[in-house]
Amino acid sequence: MQYILFDLDGTLIDHFTTIHKSVAFAQRKLGLSQSDYSKVRATVGGSLPITLSKLCGEDKVSLAEPLFRKHFEEIIFDDVFTLPGADWLLENLKKRGDRLGVFTNKYAGHTRLVLAHLGLDQWLDVIIGTGDPDCPYRKPDPLFTAHALEQMDCASEEALMIGDSPYDLAAAEAGCIACYLVATGSHNTEQLSEYTVSNYIYKDLHELGEKLFGLELPK
Template identity: 80%
Template sequence: MQYILFDLDGTLIDHFTTIHKSVAYAQREIGLPESDYATVRATVGGSVPITLSKLCGEAHVAAAEPLFRKHFAEIIFDDVFSLPGAEWLLKSLKARGDKLAVFTNKYAGDTRAVLSHLGLDQWLDVIIGTGEPECPYRKPDPLFTAYALEQMDCASDEALMIGDSPYDLAAAEAGCLTCHLVATGSHSAEELSEYIISEHVHKDLYELAEKVFGLEPEVCTSK
């Protein structure tokens, strides 16, 4: 059995349009220029406050964050979808006996709601997000990685981290986890290869499935 921790945004799901709309709403409300979609997408991964500090400026985060979260809650399901191969991969790994988790900087309540909406929660053993009293951490805080391993009931050398950004790599390194990254989120394969060896960078979940888990690509495409 393997213990596998998946990031959420950009790894298993695409929520970038919803995030962009919510950022733009907050910026309009406080009188700032709106960031374009590509700029917002490139900043996602480090948590909402970090994203907003980059896009709105540190001085505006306190005003922008509640506006962002209000609008996000209103449109949370409007533009979200599972990335190609996500459901198949989770189902296949679960069927062979692996223990699976989502490990994300998204609020835990939002994470559970989106995973349920997309039907991905049925394949997961553990869902780990931020914003709850027992879990005030964010990637790449080592305490967050330690908390995730505790929830998975495994040691660091038994766990594998799958993500799409340097934040995921840093979270893995904070707990001495092996990490693989997919270029389906905030960074391209070339950008990710600046942080980790290219053998641990994959163009999508199908390539990851074949190279890391030994699952046949023709099975991937047929679902």
């Protein structure tokens, strides 16, 4: 059995349009110029306060965050979809007996809602996000990674992490966890290669499932 932690946004799901709309809403309310989609997408992964500090200014985060959350919760299921291969990968890993978890900087309540909406929660043993009373951490805080390992009930040498950004790699390194990246989120293959060796990077979940886990590709 393997213990596998997955990031969420850009790894298993695409929620970038909803995030972009919610950032734009906050910026409009604050009288700020609106960031385009590509700029917003490139900032996702480090946690909402980091994203908003880059897009709205550090001094506006406390004002922008409640505006973002309000709009995001109103449109949370709009424009969200699973990335190609997500269902196939999770289902096949679960069927072979692996323990699977989502480990994300997304607010835990939103994470659970979206995973249930998309039907991905049926394959998951553990869902770990930010904002729960027992989890005041964010990637790449080593305490967040330690919390994830505790929830997965495994040691770091037994775990793998799958993500799409340098934040995921840093979170894995903070817990001495092997990390593999897919170029389906905030960073492309060339950008990811600045942070790790190329044989730890895959173009998508289908390639990762086939080459890393030895799964047969769907017909």
